[in-house]
Amino acid sequence: GAGVSQSPSNKVTEKGKDVELRCDPISGHTALYWYRQSLGQGLEFLIYFQGNSAPDKSGLPSDRFSAERTGGSVSTLTIQRTQQEDSAVYLCASSPQTLNTGELFFGEGSRLTVL
Amino acid sequence: GDSVTQMEGPVTLSEEAFLTINCTYTATGYPSLFWYVQYPGEGLQLLLKATKADDKGSNKGFEATYRKETTSFHLEKGSVQVSDSAVYFCALSDRSGGSNYKLTFGKGTLLTVNP
Numbered sequence: 001g002a003g004v005s006q007s008p009s010n011k012v013t014e015k016g017k018d019v020e021l022r023c024d025p026i027s028g029h030t031a032l033y034w035y036r037q038s039l040g041q042g043l044e045f046l047i048y049f050q051g052n053s054a055p056d057k058s059g060l061p062s063d064r065f066s067a068e069r070t071g072g073s074v075s076t077l078t079i080q081r082t083q084q085e086d087s088a089v090y091l092c093a094s095s096p097q098t099l100n101t102g103e104l105f106f107g108e109g110s111r112l113t114v115l
Numbered sequence: 116g117d118s119v120t121q122m123e124g125p126v127t128l129s130e131e132a133f134l135t136i137n138c139t140y141t142a143t144g145y146p147s148l149f150w151y152v153q154y155p156g157e158g159l160q161l162l163l164k165a166t167k168a169d170d171k172g173s174n175k176g177f178e179a180t181y182r183k184e185t186t187s188f189h190l191e192k193g194s195v196q197v198s199d200s201a202v203y204f205c206a207l208s209d210r211s212g213g214s215n216y217k218l219t220f221g222k223g224t225l226l227t228v229n230p
Binding site for chain 1 (some may be wrong): 149151156157158159161164184204206216217218219220222223229
C-alpha cells in the first residue's frame with residue numbers, strides 16, 4: 001500500500017520487557033514523526049526526524065525511550081524496561097516537507113499494553 | 116507553550132443535525148490551524164486547515180474559520196451523517212517558533228451520529 005505502515009498493530013508485554021515498534025513511512029517523505037495517544041490525553045509529540053538533520057527528541061518522556069531512522073526511511077521506536085504507564089497507542093506519521101503548509105499522513109498505530 | 120483546548124465529548128447527534136465542535140488555542144506566534152479526523156480502525160487524516168486569520172477551511176461539508184480575535188477554530192457541519200461518526204482533533208503548528216514542524220493536538224472529541 002501507499003500509506004504509512006506500522007507494526008505490530010497490537011503488542012502485549014510484561015512490565016520490564018523491552019519493545020520495538022516499527023514505522024515504514026510513505027516513500028519519498030523526508031519528515032517522520034512519532035506521537036503517543038493515551039486515553040483522555042490526546043496526542044503527545046515524541047520525536048521528529050527530517051532528512052539527515054539531528055532529530056528533535058524533546059518529546060521523549062524518559063531515557064527509556066529511543067528512536068532511530070535508518071537510511072532516511074524506516075524508523076524504530078524502542079521502549080526499554082516497559083512500565084504500565086507506557087500503555088498507549090503509538091502513532092507514526094510522515095510528511096513530504098516541513099509543516100508550514102503541508103499535512104501529516106498517519107499510520108493506524110501500534111497499540112501497546114503493558115501488564 | 117502552545118496548547119489546544121477542544122470541547123469534551125462524547126457528542127451524540129441524530130442524523131441531519133447541526134454539529135459544532137469548539138476549539139480554542141494558545142500560541143506564542145501565528146499558527147496554522149488544522150482539524151484531523153480519526154474514523155474507527157483508521158489512522159488520523161487531515162480534514163481541513165487554515166493558515167491565516169479569517170481563512171475558512173472546508174472539506175466534506177465541514178467548515179472552520181480561523182478567528183484570531185477569539186483564538187478559535189470551531190468545526191461546523193450543517194447536516195451530519197452516520198458516516199461522520201469519528202474522533203475529531205483540533206491542532207496547530209506555530210510557524211514563528213523554531214518548532215514549526217510540530218503539530219500540537221487537542222484531546223479529541225468523539226462524535227457519534229445515530230440514524
